[in-house]
Amino acid sequence: MIEQIVALLPENSEYYFYRTNAGAEIDFIFMDKNRQPVAVEIKYTLSPSVSKGFWNAYEDLSCTRGYIIYPGSETYPIGKNVTAMPLDKLKTIVMA
Numbered sequence: 001m002i003e004q005i006v007a008l009l010p011e012n013s014e015y016y017f018y019r020t021n022a023g024a025e026i027d028f029i030f031m032d033k034n035r036q037p038v039a040v041e042i043k044y045t046l047s048p049s050v051s052k053g054f055w056n057a058y059e060d061l062s063c064t065r066g067y068i069i070y071p072g073s074e075t076y077p078i079g080k081n082v083t084a085m086p087l088d089k090l091k092t093i094v095m096a
């Protein structure tokens with residue numbers, strides 16, 4: 001899935017994996033057109049949630065939006081400008 005996201009990003013985009021020694025982690029971070037970090041978490045469950053470590057990393061990086069990509073069919077808010085969305089909507093995260 002990360003390769004699919006990278007393929008949608010403009011050429012020469014910056015993207016990262018983020019993890020601290022304390023366990024804060026985000027699967028994929030990319031810089032949007034305004035050079036703001038966007039958090040992407042990948043889940044394989046139909047009822048995705050994120051851990052405290054995700055929220056700590058989200059705050060550490062000053063993310064203003066994030067997405068949880070999962071195999072379901074609904075798009076819905078998780079909190080703090082983080083949205084759960086199905087894989088088939090993946091393209092919308094790089095267009096926002």
